[in-house]
Amino acid sequence: MGSGPFATSFGLLDPSRILFLASTAWIRTLAKPMESPVFAIANQKGGVGKTTSAINLSAGLAARGIDTLLIDLDPQANATSGLGLEKEVGASAYGPLMGDGSLSDKIVESGRNHLFVIRSERDLVATEVELPRDEDYLLRLRGLLDALKEEYGFGAIILDCPPSSTVLSLNALAAADYLAVALQCEYLAMEGLGEILNLLKQIREGGVNPNLELAGILMTMFDIRTNLSQQVVSEVRAHFGDKIFSSIIPRNIRLTESPSFGQTIFEYEKSSSGALAYDKLSEEFISRFQLKAAAKE
Numbered sequence: 001m002g003s004g005p006f007a008t009s010f011g012l013l014d015p016s017r018i019l020f021l022a023s024t025a026w027i028r029t030l031a032k033p034m035e036s037p038v039f040a041i042a043n044q045k046g047g048v049g050k051t052t053s054a055i056n057l058s059a060g061l062a063a064r065g066i067d068t069l070l071i072d073l074d075p076q077a078n079a080t081s082g083l084g085l086e087k088e089v090g091a092s093a094y095g096p097l098m099g100d101g102s103l104s105d106k107i108v109e110s111g112r113n114h115l116f117v118i119r120s121e122r123d124l125v126a127t128e129v130e131l132p133r134d135e136d137y138l139l140r141l142r143g144l145l146d147a148l149k150e151e152y153g154f155g156a157i158i159l160d161c162p163p164s165s166t167v168l169s170l171n172a173l174a175a176a177d178y179l180a181v182a183l184q185c186e187y188l189a190m191e192g193l194g195e196i197l198n199l200l201k202q203i204r205e206g207g208v209n210p211n212l213e214l215a216g217i218l219m220t221m222f223d224i225r226t227n228l229s230q231q232v233v234s235e236v237r238a239h240f241g242d243k244i245f246s247s248i249i250p251r252n253i254r255l256t257e258s259p260s261f262g263q264t265i266f267e268y269e270k271s272s273s274g275a276l277a278y279d280k281l282s283e284e285f286i287s288r289f290q291l292k293a294a295a296k297e
């Protein structure tokens, strides 16, 4: 095979974009501990734009100078491959979740300034059966993140959650400061929203994470050509007011294409409507949650 782009199971990928990552190089570039707010991007419903949002929000924050750690908690590893990163046995949070090592050992540079990643791999699936054997299994990720935050400061930590209420999603909600719900602008959206908000209530009231706050509802795949999209946004807004992020993500084919090239939307097509929306969302996150840029060197 030549050195040009080659076909992989997830599309065309330029080999130069696959990063063979040195495991500790990132340490030098990080500030010392600060607050490190943790955002879980979740919805039990599949295919609603969680991963697309996790990738492009993280990239948008990083582009604005925020040291951002994206943790891919989905065994499908779509955030990992969508950033052009190699899936590798032993690279994910699986070991640390099972009591073997720390999260900081798993952090790699993404090849973009200020953007760091803990990749996913198929192994993570095993947590579904292995973790619940222990009593404190819902709090595993929280314990690991607490330890990480004592060592290093990030401006934001973003968790890309799998669909459905898996052990990994529950660990994410138990560990997060904020839940950001990705909600597709479609007819059944309200149903999914009810479910995730119920889960939020249970997590809070059951004592698993009393401090978990709803960061907001992110409307995705808004189709300007249909009344339906507008109706869904109006209905969600009527119920939740300013809990809806004012940045609404349009349906944009460039957002569908960019992960096959291992690129964020900003790398793939900076002037697309998707890039503009995720840039605006990043700005909104920074001002809403007062995220701090890394100190200049």
Ligand SMILES: Nc1ncnc2c1ncn2[C@@H]1O[C@H](COP(=O)(O)OP(=O)(O)OP(=O)(O)O)[C@@H](O)[C@H]1O
Pocket: 045, 046, 047, 048, 049, 050, 051, 052, 053, 074, 076, 078, 161, 162, 163, 182, 220, 221, 222, 249, 250, 251, 252, 253, 255, 256, 257, 259, 274
């Ligand atoms: N705004 C958008 N416009 C067009 N396509 C989009 C948009 N957002 C996401 N997609 C596409 O929709 C599909 C599902 O998106 P994504 O993988 O982000 O959802 P998800 O909620 O993470 O899915 P899963 O539940 O399987 O993890 C993908 O093919 C993605 O490229």
Ligand SMILES: [Mg+2]
Pocket: 050, 051, 052, 074, 078, 161, 162, 163
């Ligand atoms: Mg996903």
